[in-house]
Amino acid sequence: MISAENSAGQTGSPVVVTGTSQRFGRNTVLEAIDLAVAPGEVVALLGPSGCGKTTLLRLLAGLSRPTTGSIHIGDQLVADASSGAFVPPERRSIGMVFQDYALWPHMTVAQNVGFPLEMQNIGRAERDARIAEALGMVGLGHVADRQPGTLSGGQQQRVALARAIVSRPRLVLFDEPLSNLDRELRESLVVDIAALLRKLGMTAVYVTHDHGEAFAIADRVAILHSGHILQIDAPEQLVGKPVSPQVVDFLKLGLVLPAEVQNGDLIIRGGKHRLSPPAGLINGSRSGDLFLPRSALRAASADGGAQKGNAISGTVVHSMFRGDGYAVQMRFDQNIAIEMFSATRLGDGTIHDLDISWDRAFWYPHDAAPALSHT
Amino acid sequence: MRLTHLKSRVFGSGGMIFAAVAPVLTILVAFPLLFVVLQAIFPDIARGIFANPFSRFVETLFDKHLIAWTLNTLMLGGSVVLVSSLVAVPLGILRGLFRVPFAGLWDVVFLVPFTIPPYIAALGWIMALQPRGYLEQITGLNFGGFLFSFWGVVFVMTLNVFPVVYFAVSRMVSSIGGRYLEAARVAGCPPMRSFWRITLPLTTPAIAASLLLVFAMSIEEFGTPAALAARSGFLVLVTGIEQRLSDYPIDLPGASLLSVILVLIAMAAFVLQHRIVSRRDFQTVSGKPGANRAAELGVWRIPVVMFFAIIGFLGAVMPILSVVLTASTRTISGGLTADNFSTENFAEIFANSGGAMEALGTSLSLGLGAAVITGILGTMTAYVVVRQRTVSSRILDFLTLMPNTIPGVVVAVGLILAWNQPWLPVTPYNTIGVLVLAYCCLLLPYPVRYANAALRQVSVSLEDAARVAGAGGIKVFFRILMPLIFPSILAAMLLVFAVAARELVATILLAPIGTKTVALFIWRQFEQGSVGMGMAMSVMAIAITMTIPVAVAIWARKQGRLF
Numbered sequence A: 001m002i003s004a005e006n007s008a009g010q011t012g013s014p015v016v017v018t019g020t021s022q023r024f025g026r027n028t029v030l031e032a033i034d035l036a037v038a039p040g041e042v043v044a045l046l047g048p049s050g051c052g053k054t055t056l057l058r059l060l061a062g063l064s065r066p067t068t069g070s071i072h073i074g075d076q077l078v079a080d081a082s083s084g085a086f087v088p089p090e091r092r093s094i095g096m097v098f099q100d101y102a103l104w105p106h107m108t109v110a111q112n113v114g115f116p117l118e119m120q121n122i123g124r125a126e127r128d129a130r131i132a133e134a135l136g137m138v139g140l141g142h143v144a145d146r147q148p149g150t151l152s153g154g155q156q157q158r159v160a161l162a163r164a165i166v167s168r169p170r171l172v173l174f175d176e177p178l179s180n181l182d183r184e185l186r187e188s189l190v191v192d193i194a195a196l197l198r199k200l201g202m203t204a205v206y207v208t209h210d211h212g213e214a215f216a217i218a219d220r221v222a223i224l225h226s227g228h229i230l231q232i233d234a235p236e237q238l239v240g241k242p243v244s245p246q247v248v249d250f251l252k253l254g255l256v257l258p259a260e261v262q263n264g265d266l267i268i269r270g271g272k273h274r275l276s277p278p279a280g281l282i283n284g285s286r287s288g289d290l291f292l293p294r295s296a297l298r299a300a301s302a303d304g305g306a307q308k309g310n311a312i313s314g315t316v317v318h319s320m321f322r323g324d325g326y327a328v329q330m331r332f333d334q335n336i337a338i339e340m341f342s343a344t345r346l347g348d349g350t351i352h353d354l355d356i357s358w359d360r361a362f363w364y365p366h367d368a369a370p371a372l373s374h375t
Numbered sequence B: 001m002r003l004t005h006l007k008s009r010v011f012g013s014g015g016m017i018f019a020a021v022a023p024v025l026t027i028l029v030a031f032p033l034l035f036v037v038l039q040a041i042f043p044d045i046a047r048g049i050f051a052n053p054f055s056r057f058v059e060t061l062f063d064k065h066l067i068a069w070t071l072n073t074l075m076l077g078g079s080v081v082l083v084s085s086l087v088a089v090p091l092g093i094l095r096g097l098f099r100v101p102f103a104g105l106w107d108v109v110f111l112v113p114f115t116i117p118p119y120i121a122a123l124g125w126i127m128a129l130q131p132r133g134y135l136e137q138i139t140g141l142n143f144g145g146f147l148f149s150f151w152g153v154v155f156v157m158t159l160n161v162f163p164v165v166y167f168a169v170s171r172m173v174s175s176i177g178g179r180y181l182e183a184a185r186v187a188g189c190p191p192m193r194s195f196w197r198i199t200l201p202l203t204t205p206a207i208a209a210s211l212l213l214v215f216a217m218s219i220e221e222f223g224t225p226a227a228l229a230a231r232s233g234f235l236v237l238v239t240g241i242e243q244r245l246s247d248y249p250i251d252l253p254g255a256s257l258l259s260v261i262l263v264l265i266a267m268a269a270f271v272l273q274h275r276i277v278s279r280r281d282f283q284t285v286s287g288k289p290g291a292n293r294a295a296e297l298g299v300w301r302i303p304v305v306m307f308f309a310i311i312g313f314l315g316a317v318m319p320i321l322s323v324v325l326t327a328s329t330r331t332i333s334g335g336l337t338a339d340n341f342s343t344e345n346f347a348e349i350f351a352n353s354g355g356a357m358e359a360l361g362t363s364l365s366l367g368l369g370a371a372v373i374t375g376i377l378g379t380m381t382a383y384v385v386v387r388q389r390t391v392s393s394r395i396l397d398f399l400t401l402m403p404n405t406i407p408g409v410v411v412a413v414g415l416i417l418a419w420n421q422p423w424l425p426v427t428p429y430n431t432i433g434v435l436v437l438a439y440c441c442l443l444l445p446y447p448v449r450y451a452n453a454a455l456r457q458v459s460v461s462l463e464d465a466a467r468v469a470g471a472g473g474i475k476v477f478f479r480i481l482m483p484l485i486f487p488s489i490l491a492a493m494l495l496v497f498a499v500a501a502r503e504l505v506a507t508i509l510l511a512p513i514g515t516k517t518v519a520l521f522i523w524r525q526f527e528q529g530s531v532g533m534g535m536a537m538s539v540m541a542i543a544i545t546m547t548i549p550v551a552v553a554i555w556a557r558k559q560g561r562l563f
C-alpha cells in the first residue's frame, strides 16, 4: 500500500484527476475535472463559496466517490467510476486538515497527533519520537499533554497540521484551514505551512477562497468556478495572463468592458465610450470583452484623452484615505466599477478620465476561437 | 467592574426581584424539605416539640423493611438502567450513525412514552397481559406471572424511560458522526475501529448521563411498582413511604427517614450526572454538530427496522392500544367482539359519573395554576441568576433546581409535616392549595431551566441598546426580554401543565378528602375494579398530555433544541 517514495519519506506522490464529475441528484457540482499535481507540488484550489472546492477535496480524500472519472494517487488508482474501484480514505495514506480542526476532544494533543501512527501499528517508542518531532515542527512541543479544547484556535489548527503530516503521507489536503482564524494569525500561519510543506517535499492540495492565501502557499493555483477549472497556473501567470473575463472578475484584476467592434474602434456596451485600440489587439473579431488591468489605467493629468479614444471616463463613487494615498471607487456604465489607487483625493461624484496604456490591455473575442490575443 | 455594570439593569437592581422571589422560594421549597429532615431527627416535631432527638432513629434505621426497601429500590433502578441501556443504546447508535428507514417516524414514536403517565402505561399492560387479558384472548399466552413480578416492573418502567437514553445517544452520535470520524478515516482508521476509538468514547458521557437520569426517574416512580408489585409484597422506598403514611398507625418518623434515604440516593445520581454533563469534553462535543453523512445499513436494513418497530410497538402502541380497547369495551371478559364495543364508558365520564367531570376540571385548573405560578417565578429567578452572579443569586439557583432531585413522594411528606405544624396561624393543608404548592415545588425546575437557557442567548447589549434608546427598566423587560424569551417560557409552562394535570403520588398523599383529580379518579377506579371508566379517563388524560408535549417538542425543535 505504501508506495516507494512514501516509505522514503522524502517526496509526496503525484496526483492525477481525470474527467472527474460529481453529481448530487440532478445537481452537478463538479463537471469533468482534469487536474495533475506533480510530486511535492502545492496546488491551491481557489474559488467562491459553493463552487465545489470541498467536494473535490473529499473526492481526493476518499470521503466520497466520483460520479464519473478516475483519480490516481502515486501509482495507485484510488477511485474509478467506470470500474467501481475505490480505495477508502484509511488506505490512501493521506493527511487532511479540516476547517473546524476536528481534533478529537477525548484525546490529548499527543494522542491526537499519534493516532495516524497508531493506525499504522507503529511501536510506542518510534511513535513518541515522531509525535515530538511533528509537534516540534509546528512549534507546539510544550502542549503535548493538554486537551485540545484548552488551546487557542491557532494552536488547535497547528495540532491538526501536525496530525496531518506526522505519518509523512503521500498527499496532504487542506480545507480552508485558516478561515476560522483572524487575519494576522492567518498570514503568519500560511507562511509556516508553506515552509513546512516545502521542507518535507509533500504534495498538497490547499482549498481556500482567499487570493492572498492561495498566492502565498501554492506553486500553482487552480481557479474553480461552478464546477469547472477556469485556469490553473502559477500565481504570477494567473495575474499576468488571465485566460478569461471570469478569471479577471474573480481575481478583481481590473476593468472588463463588453464591446462591439466598429471600423476598428471599440464601442463599449452602453454607447457612451468609443475607444481606438491599436490595430493588433482586436484581430478581426466583431465583439468581445476588453480587459484593462489596473496597471493599464492611470488618472489622466489633462482632459482630451477621451476624445482621442485613449481614455475612459468614470464617476468617482468614493475616495478613501489609505495612508499612502487614496483608494478610489469609480463607476462606469452598466454598473461596472473598479477600485483603484490614486495619489490625490478625487472628489465624490466628480467625473474623471482614466488614460489607457494599450500595451497592457487584453481582448477576449466572443466569436473567434478562444485564443488569447495580446499586443 | 462587571458587577457594577450589571447591577443597574432591569428594575433598577435585581435586588427587587430577589426580595420578591426569595421568600416565596423559601416557603415553597426550603420549608417542606427542612421538615423532612427535622422529622427524621425529632420524632415529636409534628406536635411542634424538639424533644428526644434521634430517640427513634436507630430503631427506624434498623427496621428490616427499611433495608429491604432500600435494596429493592437500588435493584429496581439498577435493573431499569441495565435493560434501558441494552435497548436504547443500540437504538440510539443505529439512529445516529445510519440512515435508518422511517427515522423521523421513530423519533416521534419514541416521544410517545413521555406522554403516557407511567401508572396508566402500567394499567394498560395489566389489561393486556393479566390472566384472561387481551394477549391470552388473542394468542392463548399468559404473561401474568411475569408482569406481576420484579421483572415485570422493570419491563414496564424501561419502556417508559428508555427514550431519555435513545434521544441523548442518537443526538450525541450524530453530532460526532461528521468531522471527527472523517478525520479518523483520513488518519488511517477503518470504520469499525473508528467506532470503538472515536464514536463510543465520545458518546460514553452522554450514555452515562442519560442512564443516571433513568436511574433517578426509576427510583422515584410510584405508580408502576404500586400497581404491579405492591400486592405481591414487593415494595420500594416510594411505595413504602406511601404505605407508612396511609396505613394505620401512621408512621411519620419512618416515612421521613425513608424519604431522606431516597433523597440521598437520588441526589447522588444527579450529582454524578451533573459532573459528567459539565465536563469539558462533553460540552466540546455536544456544542459542535457536524454535517452528518449517515451510512447505509445495507442488508441490515430489515432487522434494524424490525428492532425499531418492536420497541416502538411495545413502548408506544401497546399500552395505548390496551387502554383504548378497555375504555371502549363494556367488559374485559367480553373480549374483542363487536357487541362488546361501546362508548358507554365515555358517556359515563361526560355524565359526570363518579365525579369524573369535576376531576377533569380540577386537574386542568391545578395544571394551569401551577404553570402560571412556576412560569412567573421561574422567569424572575432565572433573570436574577443569569444577570447577577452574586452569592444570593446562586442560592436562588440552588433552591429552584433542587426539587429536580426530590421525588414527588418526598415533597408530599415535607408538605404534610411542614403545614401541619401546630404553631402556624394559617395553613393550606386540607385545601386544594396544598396541591398547588406540591406541583409548583416539584415542577419549578423546568421553567427555571428553560428561562435560564433563553436568557443566556439574549446578549446584555440588547438590553443596553434599549436603555440607550430611552426605555426604562420595566419597558426593557417587557419590550425586549419578554418577547425574546417568552417562547421558551411558554414551552416550559406547557410542560408543567401537562405533568401537573396528571401527577399521582403527591396527589394521593395530599388531596383533601372529597377532592378528585384525573390521576386520583383513574387510580381509585382501578382499585375498585371498575377499569372501564378509569381507562376512559386515561384516554382523555393521554390525549391531553400527548397533544401538549408533542406540540412543545415540535416547537422546541424548531428553536434548535429537543426538550
Ligand SMILES: Nc1ncnc2c1ncn2[C@@H]1O[C@H](COP(=O)(O)OP(=O)(O)O)[C@@H](O)[C@H]1O
Binding pocket: A024, A027, A029, A047, A048, A049, A050, A051, A052, A053, A054, A055, A056
Ligand atoms: N452531499 C451533498 N449533497 C448535495 N449537495 C451537495 C453535497 N455536498 C455539497 N453539495 C453542494 O455542492 C456545492 C458545492 O459545495 P462545496 O464543495 O462544499 O463548496 P465549497 O467550494 O464552498 O467548498 C454546493 O452547492 C453544495 O450545496
Ligand SMILES: [Mg+2]
Binding pocket: A053, A054, A055, A176
Ligand atoms: Mg468548502
